[in-house]
Amino acid sequence: MKSKRQTLVILSPGFPKDRSDTACLPPQQIFVKALKEICPGLNIIVLTFQYPFFAAEYEWHGVKVISIGGKDRGRIYRLVTWIKAWLILKKLHKEHRLIGQLSFWFGECAFVGSRFAKKHHLAHYSWLLGQDARKRNKYFKWIKPKGDELIALSDFVAREVKKNYGVKPLHVIPVGIDTSLFKTTPAKRDVDILGAGALIPLKQYDLFIEAIAYLKEDFPNINAVICGKGPEMQSLISMARAKGVEGNITFKGEVPHKEVLKLMQRSKIFLHPSGYEGFGAVISEALYGGAQVVSSCKPMDKEYRHHFVVKSQGEMNARLLSLLKNKKLDHDPVLMCSIEQIAKNMISLFVD
Incomplete structure (x- = not known):
């Protein structure tokens, strides 16, 4: 019997529709590419809820992308998108050996992902990427996350979450550059x-x-x-x-x-x-x-x-x-974080 592949599922509100779509969430797509490069044997699947505005499965730099095509529509349409996401996750869980799920932003992806992960006893982390740390994020009330389930994009974001919701993200992983x-x-x-x-x-x-x-x-x-x-x-x-x-x-x-x-x-x-x-x-x-x-x-x-x-x-x-x-302005490169190190820090949360 063929063994199931180790698979990490990334949930995102959007993802590039093809390789030329470089203006779509550059930090996130650079991260996914780096993750694939440092873990070539890991099967990475991106499940994108809203963008691209079409439903399809396609390959992107060796990564499988499943687009639901929710088109950012509200009310009943968003609920339908969530149901579709749940059914896709159920299918992936059956076909692959999931090592966990990573949600971009603490929003609808984190809501669906955390619910599914708890039901199936999977690791799930939410990567807070900015405005989701501000006040009046309803998903904090709905999910009630623990600090070890949260990854803050920066020290600033970690403080914002603690100040606004009383929970401190245990992990801080910023974006990196290629x-x-x-x-x-x-x-x-x-x-x-x-x-x-x-x-x-x-x-x-x-x-x-x-x-x-x-x-x-x-x-x-x-x-x-x-x-x-x-x-x-x-x-x-x-x-x-x-x-x-x-x-x-x-x-x-x-x-x-x-x-x-x-x-x-x-x-x-x-x-x-x-x-x-x-x-x-x-x-x-x-x-x-x-x-x-x-x-x-x-x-x-x-x-x-x-x-x-x-x-x-x-x-x-x-x-x-x-x-x-200043006529002698210094233009030497300053490296804050390499994307390779960021990808290593992230994958270490899922594997020993």
């Missing part, structure tokens, strides 16, 4: 300030534009770039026009992940004005890309070279001005 994606040859630093992320109110790109308007007084030809799309796009473009910096800021929209990394290696400073950030993979990527990083959030307790945390618009403007005036 250093092989970065060019080894030095790039010309022709971008003064770069930003990258979703153009939503939480990310506070209005502060980015305010900073460029302030800096233009000393640097009339300052060159700034913003990568990302979102509902704030048009209002930000209008704000840039009103502030007289429309010629200084290029809005690139959604850009493939590799192109964002190239831009980081061309940038003097990476500005991340987000008001809340679990970790911010772009921070670690920008640091490794050699950019000086100015952000409003400090994900890890450890201090890192080239990373400056600011608490106000004035402090942000002053730090940016000081960096741009």
Whole structure:
């Protein structure tokens, strides 16, 4: 009788629809690839609830992906998605030797995954990745997790969970970066300030534009770039026009992940004005890309070279001005976490 394969099931609200879909959750897809590379004998299956917006089974870099295609629809449709997920997990449990389940975010995936794991006595961990640690997450009430079932993305996220829900995640595993994606040859630093992320109110790109308007007084030809799309796009473009910096800021929209990394290696400073950030993979990527990083959030307790945390618009403007005036700005890569080590830390939770 053929023995069942050791299998890890990853539950996620979304996952790339194919290899070219690099803009879909870059940190998570880099993690899954690394996990497959360091554990080539482990069968990894990704069960994705909402995106892609179609139901299918397909292969992605040697990993089987099962897409339910929930399309982010609410009410009865979401319940149907959960039932489908349960039935798929039941089938996988019958066909494979499951070593456990890992849920991305503490949300619907964690809810279905934890329920299934408890029923079948399987290991299950929820990886809290940012906003799921904030107040009013109903899934904490529904799941009632223990600390040893939770993985925090950062020291900051671990503290948020403890503060908001009275339970402290026992594990802290941040996102890592794939250093092989970065060019080894030095790039010309022709971008003064770069930003990258979703153009939503939480990310506070209005502060980015305010900073460029302030800096233009000393640097009339300052060159700034913003990568990302979102509902704030048009209002930000209008704000840039009103502030007289429309010629200084290029809005690139959604850009493939590799192109964002190239831009980081061309940038003097990476500005991340987000008001809340679990970790911010772009921070670690920008640091490794050699950019000086100015952000409003400090994900890890450890201090890192080239990373400056600011608490106000004035402090942000002053730090940016000081960096741009520095003629000997250091652009050596700073590695926060390699993806290989992150994958090893994660798999150690499931195997001895």
